[in-house]
Amino acid sequence: MTALKVTFLFVLVSVPLKLVFALFIAMLFAKKYRGVNAYRTIYYIPSIIGGSVAVAVMWKQLFGLDGAINSIIAHLGINGPNWIAHPDYALSTLIILVVWQFGSPMLIFLAGLKQIPNELYEAAAVDGASKFSQFLKITIPMLTPIIFFNLIMQMVNGFMTFTQSFLITSGGPLDRTLFYAVYLYEKGFTHFQMGYASAMAWILLIIVAVFTSLIFKSSSLWVYYESEGGK
């Protein structure tokens, strides 16, 4: 049960944060400034290496008691805790790691933003719509199919997160980062309760399926498909 709670919390916080970041940065990069391609590459780098063990061990040191993060905030006069080992902060550390890798949803948003016809914005500007209401009334509705897609992809990935938690915190401290996949691995391959672990896997499948179908069901309420001529 703890594992489920932790995983839910993780998915509920990390997925929206990641998508908001991705969308925000994608909007910046959709403008035609010089060097945008180079920036895009740099922002994408964390995402290509993100799943590797190298990044996990690096993260562990970065947020460790004597790590770089504490050293930086020490300059501001704050004595940082041991982020990894502190029950209140460990999960946040992992969430930051996952949000840091917002590269792929960013690229997908970027491709989506380029699809939005410029005439819509021009028409809105003529009618006196502010930038912000243009964003709310044009960008967001036109992007909903892509938001929908990203939401599902990231959610499924979130539920299956393993390496990061396994290597950085091994589920600890006090089971605060005991992700479902980590718990499943422990049951199956440390305690050799293969049957139990298999049952857990099926529960995971059902949970993911329920969430996916909920998002699908709700999609008719908020996802806008141009080909259907609106809702």
Add this chain to the structure above:
Amino acid sequence: MKKDKVLRSFFFHFFVIGFGLVMVYPILWSISSSLKPEFEIFKNASSLIPSEIKWDNYVKGWSGFGKITFGTFFFNSGFITFFVVLGTLFSSTLVAFGFARLKFHFKSILFVLLLATIMLPSQVTLIPQYIMFHKIGWVNTYLPLIVPAFIGGVPFFIFLLIQFIKGLPRELDEAAIIDGCSTFGVFWRIILPLMKPAIATVAIFSFYWTWDDFMTPLIYLNDTDMFTVSLGLRMFSDPSSVTAWGQMFAMSVLSLVPTFIIFLFFQKYLVDGIATTGIK
């Protein structure tokens, strides 16, 4: 008006570069830590410039554990990755061609099954698969890592290629058949060459996922001399050994090098691939 634009552009670059630095800081930090002498890593933790550049960490780190060097780990990872990419390309292109162009019995049912397996979390099949490989005595060999790639591997890749082939004009096939081309000939001479961009995307991602994979080797490989780089890196944080942080950073950085090289060379395929298909 013009001044406004310059100002805005300035803010854009200022913000993007600043935030970009935050984004790459962890990476730069590990590179610099790998060059610092051991005692300095956590003493001046946040500084990116080592007081003196020491290559010691690389030399010592490479020598590995016991008699097994990181050369072995890199070779193992390279070996597995090579065959997985090869296998994935072999099986997914053929299967995708079948689904996209040929007519056969139960095609629609099989296609639905294929889609279902895409949604299936890997954890669900993990344990039955392990028991199966255990029964046929493949645990602690590379076979459980490589063979699945040759028999379908990642259904998502198949799906991606099917979509791509469906976008190719059918007239080409028909023309080839009229000219006396066999079905396999159509695949080999017409479809395959046209699929190059999609194949590149599949190859790159299959490379990444295999190179970075941690869970599968963790489960199937027991002997240290068979370990992949991912497992080798983990041994640095093994509580039973004294952790050499500098060496760990050095080898971590090295393990990222192949990924970076591929990224630099094939960036275009990668970005297009993600934008059009939405792979992670």
